[in-house]
Amino acid sequence: MSEEKKVAIKKIQATGLMRKLMADYFYELDKASKEGSPKVAWCTSVGPAELLLSLGFLVYYPENHGAMLGATRAANNYIPVANAIGYSPDICSYLTSDVGAFIKKETPLSLAYKGIEGVPKPDVLVYNTNQCRDVQEWFSWYSKELKVPAMGISTYRNIGKIENYHLESIVSQMKDMIPALEEISGQKFDIDKLRHFLSLSYECTQLWKKILETNTAAPAPMSFFDATIHMGPAVVLRGNPQAVGYYKVLLKELEDRVANKEGAVEGERFRLYWEGMPIWGKLRALAEFFISLKTAVIASTYCNSWVFESFDPEDPFMSMARAYTEIFIVRDENFKEKYIEKVVNKYKLDGILFHDAKTCPNNSNNRYGMPERLEKKLNIPALTINGDLNDMRCYSEEQAKTNIEAFIEQLEAR
Amino acid sequence: MNYFVGIDVGASTTKAVIIDEKKEIFGYSVVNSGADFKAAAEEAFKKSRESAKRKASNKYSVLATGYGRRNVSFANQTKTEISCHAQGSFFHFPHAHTLIDIGGQDSKIIKVNDSGKRIGFKMNRKCAAGTGAFLEEIANRLRVKIGELNELAKKAERNIQIGSYCTVFTATELLTKIREGIDVKELIKGIFDSVVKRALEMDPLDGNIVMTGGVVAYNPFLVKMFEEKLDREIFVPPLPQLTGAIGAALYASEAKGDQNA
Missing domain, CATH: 3.40.50.11900 (Rossmann fold)
Structure with missing residues (x-):
């Protein structure tokens, strides 16, 4: 009675298929990163990914990488590295673990996928502050480090009823980004895409x-x-x-x-x-x-x-x-x-x-x-x-x- | 005769209580938990049998609780210290109340209703401020024996305020007070006041209040300070440090499960 019981998590059979999809996704990004084409956009998890896809970018999500660092229990190897360059232990630990891993030139992607040495190099960094301000700071660090443009959407927060002015502001910020994104991707915006x-x-x-x-x-x-x-x-x-x-x-x-x-x-x-x-x-x-x-x-x-x-x-x-x-x-x-x-x-x-x-x-x-x-x-x-x-x-x-x-x-x- | 044993393996001390079918407490013991919870539980059980003058060959149903509950190899079952404290507290005070338990490593606020059902609980955050560990740390820094805190605090002639809630910051704040020449008795009363404040931050503490735990057992003056702050009488069971173990023994008696020889 006194020992903790050992239990088994029931396996979801589709997991194998998901692993393959995820592997294909990361290899495709890695190839694009190495070859310089198609262009790679980093995007926050609820950023304008669809807009980026329509402009021909492959989209990489650093928050997903943050979650991988957490799930592989590697995050605590890297958080102190970011702390040491002035990013507080009290701010987003996705940010600190991801930045720390980048500084140390390590990623769980290399362990999971043979041949991938690092995260895909971005051509542009696109955020949406609907999650938090930390994503903007996060991308801003990479922007300076990699000399890659960062741009994004600043949203209203703590909204009750959604008003038109909330949405119009986001629409105009998205549209404002298009010319710069077109230039980076080399593709014209196409609304049908x-x-x-x-x-x-x-x-x-x-x-x-x-x-x-x-x-x-x-x-x-x-x-x-x-x-x-x-x-x-x-x-x-x-x-x-x-x-x-x-x-x-x-x-x-x-x-x-x-x-x-x-x-x-x-x-x-x-x-x-x-x-x-x-x-x-x-x-x-x-x-x-x-x-x-x-x-x-x-x-x-x-x-x-x-x-x-x-x-x-x-x-x-x-x-x-x-x-x-x-x-x-x-x-x-x-x-x-x-x-x-x-x-x-x-x-x-x-x-x-x-x-x-x-x-x-x-x-x-x-x-x-x-x-x-x-x-x-x-x-x-x-x-x-x-x-x-x-x-x-x-x-x-x-x-x-x-x-x-x-x-x-x-x-x-x- | 069947006996029921509650073993509460806490962060600082391990407590054992033996009761019979009539829920009468026969024997009990408190030993240091140290670094071997299994050994501490065995020692506490043995000492409680000795205090009860009962032989090891009797039949005992054992329920373990506390941080080290899973290390008690001879326990028939386990339950959290939160449930056991609620049970032990209601045994002494069978009416709706809020229990404040201040243990070695954590503080708990537990609410029980008129029928003894637990309706909510809160534990302190990971920080040890306001717990026994906090008092031990401060006593050590002030070069005062932990057992002397109560008498010293009682003799304080005025109140001082400690603003920090982090143990480390409190120690630094004490350095400032020492530099200002404030007497150690007053520093300790200030530290007790800090323990009171930590509990008040956890819950509005409405209605009847019961206090238990080792800190309360050895520092009755702390209860008096709580009473002053809350402006009402606070109930304390006769063996406050053993509340969790008593609750565990009561659960063991309800379960009437397997017995160990």
Whole structure:
């Protein structure tokens, strides 16, 4: 009784296909980087990727690289390197681990993909501050270091109702970037190409949404921890037909699991929401821990952040502006609470876990009293776990596990 | 006769409590946890049997709790210290209340309702400020024995304010106060006040308050300071350091699971 039980995470069969897609994606970027063509744009995760694709760029996402540094537990080798050049341990640990790895000329890509020596060299850096200001600082560092132009969109933040002036500002900032981007890529902007990539992104997003919604079934077929891995194509390959193909395969597998009442967690007793960033270095440990507690973490803000329902090829710029603005992270507390409430009801959840990520204030929604308000409103308990997306110095595993276990004991006694 | 044992392997000390079917406490012990939780648990169990004058050959159901709960090889089951503290506290005070437990490494605020169900809890952040470890560190810096803190704080003639909540910053702040010639008694009372403030930051602390934990057991003056700050009586069980172990023993008695000879 006293030993922690060993449990196994159920394998998603489509994983092999995803790995191949991701490998193809990184090799294609590596080739372009080495050959100088096509041009490579670095883009923030909810930046104007579709616009860049339409101009012929291959798009690389440093946030994805940040997540890889976290998931491979390499981040803490690099964060101190960035700290030492003046980037505080209190700012985004994606930024600090990514910059630190670049300074040390190391990347998990070389370990995962033979022949890739480094991250693809950018021809342009394009950000959108809808995530945070850190992405702008991050790209600004690379811009100076690599002497590559950085440009981007500055958005409104903490928005309740989305007004036209919010969107018009983004539309005009996107349009203003086009001449410079045309010059770098050597291709003229073609609105029909943009419509094409938006259609593909929209299709990808719709499939990803359906995949997440398979978890409304009990038992839920996919854990949050699985979803953070399988969202890879939705992040880096949106606008790409391979992502659409992949999600059709994954959706079918999960629908089969639902039909067979096969849950990600054997004997699912409780269903939880994960609010905030993943703790990348502890994905497996947490996934196994929740399985041992027969608790399924099945809905999240994070994985839903790559659902862009407003993309509309008929109205490309305005719909992109809307899609990039209506995501959770850009919205005010009132919107966020209603959003979580809807998900809790839809997925019939028993509790909410808030991850207070030390270096990611914009994704740490426990800090303005939200857990307490939601507990009262929804009559379910909430728990805050202190940690970080990448900086494991900010995470106490023993304390987190005790808190989670105590939370489950509280649910058991309800 | 069946006996039920709660073993609470905490960061600083390991506590063991033996109860019978009537929930009467027969024996208990407190030993240092040290660097070997398994050995500490065995020692605490042995000493609690000795204090209960019960032989090892009796039947015991053991439930382990605390940071080292998974190291207790002879335990039949485990439960978190949060549940066990709530259970132990409700055993002494069977009404809705908020429990403040100040342990060696962490502080907990736990809310139980009128039927003894836990309805919420909070633990201090990773920082050790406001915990036993904080007091140990400061006592060490002031060259005062940990056991003397309570009496010294009691004798302080005035209050001083410590502004920092980081243990390291507090130590630096103390250096300034020492330079200003402030008496050690007042420094210690200031440190106690800092512990009170850390708890007040964690929760509004409405309703009935119970306090437990080793820090409370050895520093009753701290409870008095809490009472002054909250302007109400605070309830403290007879063996505050053993609350988690008592809760664990009570859970063991409810489970009536496997028994170890």
